[in-house]
Amino acid sequence: MRILVLLKQVPDTDEVKLDPENGTMIREGVGTVINPLDLHALESAIRIKESGEHELTVVSMGPPAAEEALREAIAMGADRAVLLTDRKFAGADTWATAKTLSAMIGLEGPYDLILAGEKATDGETGQVGPETGAMLGVPVITYVSRIIEVGEDGIVVEREVEDGRETWKVPYPVLLSVTKNVNEPRLPTLKGKKKARNANIEKMGSEALGLEPSTIGLMGSPTRVVKINTPKLSRQAKLYEGSELIEGIARLKALLKPYLEVNHE
Incomplete structure (x- = not known):
């Protein structure tokens, strides 16, 4: 089975600053980490990989510095990492991000199982995972809090809803977005860190994905931040x-x- 995890590198701070000119986040000079909820998706994928003959790929869209996050994912247990990096991707909203990710997935051929975190700490939208699944035309199950059974033809999961829990059985291919309750992420091992240090991080830009500049990044984003106000406390x-x-x-x-x-x- 081919497994793919969507990872995002986010600022390692709660004090996020925005550029008042274009409404995008200022990332320069800010420490970064793997989005915490994406770590739960990665842990889920690693556990499935360890249960049989499965191939685990991680993908992230971001600047060259996001390579660090992908190396950490390899240190934890991923087999392969792909970085979608191009200045033309800058300023992307959730729609343009999902379009870029789905283009990469479509180019590489179908993945049986795609996992993503429930949301990213720097945006809190929870949209990229479901949008990617919708653009690929595969079933999407959100708020997954437990993976019950991984079969040859499909997967059984439990998802959290407002008034309780639901159990779903769905065939492959499928995209799952998981909550923090699904597991406890592991720490990288020394062996894993050594492997990650020399690992090849594959890089792809807009031309390799066959994407027009008008459909990606800030130009391809239908949502814009038109005004920024700093809250005043008195x-x-x-x-x-x-x-x-x-x-x-x-x-x-x-x-x-x-x-x-x-x-x-």
Whole structure:
């Protein structure tokens, strides 16, 4: 079985900054890591690979520096890594990203099982995985929290929904987006790190994928950030101390009283 995992390299910080000119994220000078939820997808793929004769490929779209994330994936247990890198890919929204990923998958021939994380920490949209599956014309199952059985012709999984859980059996090819509850990702081994150091990271650009510049990157993105506002927090604080302490307590009780009455009712 051929397995593919979609990986994304994300900023290793919660303080994400945006370029006010084009609304894209500023990545220069910021440390990066593999998107945490993608690690759960990778772990799922590695476990399936270890259960039989399966081939595991990881793919990421990003700048040349994203090669580091792919080497980490190889150190964890992936067989092969592909980096989609081209300046023309810059500024892509989820649609343009999915189009680029699906082009690579279509070019390489069908994969039986494609796995992705539920969402990326830098965007929180959860759209790239399902959009990629839709563009490929394969079934998509989201919010997968458990892989129950991996058969020769299909896979049985459990997915989380608002009012409980659902069990699905679906034939290959299929794309699964997994939640953090599906497993606990492993750490790379010393042997794996040695393998990753000398591994060949295959690189593909827009020409190799046969994509027109108008359909990828910022030009091919139908969604745009048109305005950026920085939230402003304003607080009015009153400090009561010393002889004013009793007055402060009374004031606090008066402020809380309406809420306590509502909760009591």
